[in-house]
Amino acid sequence: MDCVIIRLDSSCPFNLDFTLCCGQVFRWDKRGTWWYGIVGEDVFKIRQTDNELEFENNDVDFVRHYFGLSEDLPKIFSTIRKDKHIKHAIEKFAGLRILHQNPWECLISYICATYKNIPAVKQMLLKLSRKFGRKITFDKRYFYAFPASQSLAKASVKELAECGLGYRAKYVSGTAKRIYDDDFSFEDLRKASHEKARRELVNLPGVGLKVADCVSLFSLEKLEAFPIDIWIKRVVLKYYANNFPTESVKKMSSKKSPSKAEYERLSLFGRKYFGEYAGYAQEYLYHSERAETSNPKMQKTFKLNPKNSI
């Protein structure tokens, strides 16, 4: 197996652990110093020393693109660095990058992620892949590729539910059928505007604004997308409350999930305030807030869960 090395420097900050632990992706697993990931139809492994990225079983172009290494992170930082809160998050998690995920997998992942915690999402996707994905052997271990849209489209709702999807099974089934039957083009959405992409995505069953924004940001290269989950809602209402009417802040703080209209107000604030790279601001704030609010929990998210072996 040939091993490839990418050199990193201060013009290209990158932190592999932050990037893979921050909850944007669910199919990576750390063994010793190596991260093993199932990406597309293949498995590859990668590790980082201070200024080198070393990987096996993939090529440089793919790795650079997948990890977003071509993005000018220093420029992104200077664009979003608007106040002390985001500055703090950037200092703490510098090198966290937004991945360029496969849109199909990303879409199903975030449909599954609704109202679930990250370890549970990992379990669901692992079970789905074991049941419907191709078995891959790598480094004497077994892995399972993410199922093709055809496989999930042909699966029964009952079979999907058995993977722990619960009521999400019917959404995954419905969306898989639409993607497979209608010859849905993610490539068109990648080229389209963020507005257009989210308009199309929310037509799919199980996809609301939050899921559409996550898919746009993590797989369709819409770096201005600003997904509003429970954590980001808290952040915005805590640090940026003066951008909203007092009544509105009170109301939104009192309940856990925002209405559609409230979601749009919060998300639009993020896009306008942080600009074209608002999605990066969102990830840094999300990560920083989680790390701060729940230290013990965060240790767990950051550490590897042995049960989560892929």
Add this chain to the structure above:
DNA sequence: CAAGTGCCTTTATC
């Protein structure tokens, strides 16, 4: 350790 709470929400209904 058991029971309660919360979960990177969406949809259906009123």
Add this chain to the structure above:
DNA sequence: AGATAAAGGCACT
């Protein structure tokens, strides 16, 4: 339009 409830079941406290 806006509020409210229901929806698996797992993970964590």
